[in-house]
């Protein structure tokens with residue numbers, strides 16, 4: 276008997292390449308048929324066959340409160356009745372920008388866009404416009420969206436597909452992009468406009484920054500007049516109340532956001548000081564625009580999420596995740612495999628191996644673990660037990676505020692069984 280998941284995926288494959296609109300959803304690296312989701316509530320999603328899963332994908336981090344949070348739903352319902360987009364300024368975009376700039380010290384202005392990709396692409400243009408320099412530095416295994424100049428040595432789906440970059444990106448488009456190993460401060464010179472970094476690398480599974488890495492980047496950028504750009508599309512308003520700056524005590528020159536700030540709707544943002552942002556059109560010579568930018572639905576959802584959370588929520592979530600990580604490692608160990616769940620606040624990775632290992636410090640080390648084949652079996656064993664992890668070993672687990680201690684305890688129990696399955700694979 277074909278399941279409705281299979282039927283929908285067959286239909287999808289006829290009209291959507293690979294049956295998906297984003298490659299990370301495709302199950303290509305773990306095998307099998309993706310579940311097609313019809314609804315989500317809190318920590319759970321339900322597929323077209325009526326199967327419920329405890330969801331650790333959470334739209335790859337876009338959902339901080341869990342799915343369909345009543346406050347977000349009601350803010351959206353209220354907003355939608357008033358019209359969805361106007362091509363004129365709206366109060367909602369002002370309010371979201373006020374919340375963000377009030378919360379993040381040093382962030383004075385933002386430009387709202389519609390995705391993380393757009394935020395990074397525009398931030399790079401602004402950095403080049405402001406500095407008058409061409410080169411940018413990124414780190415191996417960090418993902419900064421799919422714009423041409425940044426689509427080299429990317430994590431996430433790029434790593435999952437085993438690609439160094441992408442076909443269709445010209446040598447010219449990446450010739451000013453320098454790739455350096457994560458956790459090593461590169462020596463810069465005056466040709467560098469900007470250094471882009473994920474303050475916590477969360478697209479090569481989870482790789483934490485060494486003590487001194489971000490501080491070292493700050494000092495090296497300041498030394499040569501390059502701009503330090505924190506790609507906070509994952510860490511922003513998730514790793515801590517005010518994001519990576521609060522968590523690590525390092526202030527970048529520019530910030531990029533996405534995911535959490537849209538409350539599940541398409542939003543991104545990039546920002547910096549008012550002086551720097553004055554180089555953007557209409558005030559300055561760096562052009563950047565968007566028909567749906569600052570969309571009233573997206574800003575309503577995002578503002579609601581940011582206003583719901585308190586610093587205490589982040590402490591509590593970090594605590595819950597710390598316990599979860601320790602218990603999950605113990606559960607995996609009971610199977611004879613070795614599991615490591617590095618955490619940074621509420622962010623958590625999961626590496627599996629048959630041998631003891633140190634937590635990876637760069638993409639090379641992460642890759643060896645992500646490619647050892649164990650995740651595939653573990654992933655499917657968890658899915659069969661009603662726990663949805665991301666269908667790729669390079670992704671992290673997103674624990675939302677809707678995941679209860681009981682949800683996490685049940686997951687640990689299932690992980691012990693799934694690890695046994697993986698150990699026999």
Ligand SMILES: *Cc1c(COP(=O)(O)O)cnc(C)c1O
Nearest residue numbers: 390391392418419420508509533
């Ligand atoms: C998801 C992600 C992006 C891209 O955001 P999109 O909204 O998918 O375009 C950029 N940077 C990081 C760190 C991300 O995790």
